[in-house]
Amino acid sequence: MVLLRQLPESATEEGSFWPIDGHTMVGWKRLENVQACVETILAEGIEGDLLEAGVWRGGVAIFMKALLYAYGEDMRRVIVADSFAGFPNPRLEDREDRHWTVKNSAAEAFMSVSEEEVRDNFSRYGLLDDKVVFLKGFFHETLPNAPIEKLALLRADADMYRSTMDILESLYDKLSPGGFCIIDDYAMSSCKAAVDEFRKRRKISEPLMVIDWTGRYWRKGQT
Ligand SMILES: C[S@@+](CC[C@H](N)C(=O)[O-])C[C@H]1O[C@@H](n2cnc3c(N)ncnc32)[C@H](O)[C@@H]1O
Numbered sequence: 195m196v197l198l199r200q201l202p203e204s205a206t207e208e209g210s211f212w213p214i215d216g217h218t219m220v221g222w223k224r225l226e227n228v229q230a231c232v233e234t235i236l237a238e239g240i241e242g243d244l245l246e247a248g249v250w251r252g253g254v255a256i257f258m259k260a261l262l263y264a265y266g267e268d269m270r271r272v273i274v275a276d277s278f279a280g281f282p283n284p285r286l287e288d289r290e291d292r293h294w295t296v297k298n299s300a301a302e303a304f305m306s307v308s309e310e311e312v313r314d315n316f317s318r319y320g321l322l323d324d325k326v327v328f329l330k331g332f333f334h335e336t337l338p339n340a341p342i343e344k345l346a347l348l349r350a351d352a353d354m355y356r357s358t359m360d361i362l363e364s365l366y367d368k369l370s371p372g373g374f375c376i377i378d379d380y381a382m383s384s385c386k387a388a389v390d391e392f393r394k395r396r397k398i399s400e401p402l403m404v405i406d407w408t409g410r411y412w413r414k415g416q417t
Contacts, residue, residue, distance in 0.1 A: 206221055206222060207221050207222050207223060208221045208223065208406055208407055212301075212304065216251070216253065217251045217252060217253035217256060217315050218250070218251065218252075218253025218254050218257070219250065219253075220253065220254050220351070220378065220409075221406065223405055223406040223409065224254075224378065224405055224406060224409040225254070225257060227376065227405045227409060227411060228254060228257060228258060228261075228347075228349070228376070229257075229261060231347055231374040231376065231411070232244065232258060232261045232262070232347065233261070233265075234374075235346040235347060235372075235373070235374070236265050236267055238372060240346040240370050240371075240372040240373050241344050241346060241370045242270070242343070242344035242345040242346035242347075242368070242369070242370045242373060243270050243271040243272070243273055243327075243342060243344065243345055243346065244258045244262070244270060244271070244272050244273070244345070244346060244347040244349075245272075245273040245274075245275060245342070245345050245347065245348055245349065245365065246258065246272075246273075246274060246275065246349040246351060247275040247276070247333060247337070247348075247349070247350055247351065247352055247357075247361045247365070248275070248276060248350065248351035248352035248353070248357065248361075248378070249274050249275070249276045249307075249312060249351070250276070250305065250307055250351075251307050251311065251312060251315055252274065252307075252312035252315045252316060253315070254349065254351070255272055255274045255312075255316075255326075256315060256316055256319055256321055258272050258347070259272045259316065259319075259321045259325075259326060260319065260321060262325075263321060268325065269325075270325070270346070271325045271326070271327050272325065272326050272327070273327045273329060273340075273342065273345075274312065274326060274327065274328050274329065275329040275333065275336060275337065275340075275361075276307075276309075276312070276329075276330070277330070277331060277332050278306075278307060278308050278309040278312065278330050279306050279308075280302055280303075280305045280306035281294075281302070281305060281352075281353070281354060281357070282332050282354075282356070282357070284354065284356070285356060288354075288355050288356045290355035290383065290384045290387040290388070291354050291355045291356055291384050293383075293384075294354060294384065309328055309330050312328075313328070333352070333357055333360040333361055333364065334356075334360045334364075337360060337361065337364035337365055338364045340364070340365075342365070342368055343368070344368055344369075344370050345365060345368050345369045345370065345373060346369075346370055346372075346373045346374070347373060347374050347376070348361070348365050348366065348368075348369050348373065348374070348375050348376070349376040349378065350362065350375075350376065350377050350378065350379075350385075351378035351379065352379070352385075353379050353382055353384065353385055354384050354385070355384040355385065355387050355388045356388075358377070358379070358384070358385045358388035358389060359388040359391070359392065362375075362388065362389070362392045363392070366392070366396070369414050370414070371414055371415060371416040372413065372414065372416045373413070373414050374411055374412075374413055374414075375411060375412055375413075375414065376405075376409070376410075376411040377389050377409070377410045377411065378408065378409055379408055380402075380408055380409065380410040381407055381408035382408070389402075389410070398412065399415075400412040400413055400414065400415055
């Protein structure tokens with residue numbers, strides 16, 4: 195990842211940079227995937243809320259809420275989960291996170307976005323209401339007992355092995371049949387290790403679909 199002001203077209207398409215002013219670092223292809231998943235969920239009546247874990251400035255979660263608004267869907271919640279203080283310290287036992295370098299680097303402050311700023315970003319689009327729910331804290335504390343019954347969409351965008359594993363272990367069982375599990379960071383070995391390990395352990399055979407150079411998703415089987 196690089197921090198740029200002047201962007202080539204492909205960078206916004208692929209989301210391969212950290213924007214200085216933007217509300218998301220996700221590119222068009224991954225946003226189009228979110229739109230396609232939400233439209234399928236609404237068209238097929240897949241039950242549950244929409245959740246992103248790892249929201250940074252909130253752009254993808256805001257986009258989910260905008261889609262619900264555009265389709266007149268006012269019962270589902272958009273759940274916004276983040277520490278709102280950046281990444282946790284990697285744990286010694288998580289070998290897959292041993293090369294994690296964001297902590298104590300220049301990127302750390304850039305990655306730490308407060309809940310207040312994310313709420314403000316929702317408000318700027320006129321999309322903050324009581325169906326936007328904020329889960330503040332590190333995932334291992336907030337997600338296992340989160341007040342969530344069912345999810346139609348689970349989007350993991352938290353880079354690290356442990357963060358990705360915490361998301362999947364805490365929330366995958368709440369994903370409805372026909373719901374979508376989206377992984378933003380499969381190009382990162384830390385995230386890939388968690389996803390591959392979880393899918394293998396849980397014997398998940400639904401194909402891992404390619405969105406772009408790093409985005410992947412699968413659809414939970416409808417049995
Ligand atoms: C790459 S950013 C997310 C990008 C965002 N989805 C977007 O649209 O631009 C990763 C986010 O994950 C959060 N995060 C990573 N690990 C976490 C954890 N274990 N608990 C809570 N938040 C975490 C960070 O605070 C950061 O906001």
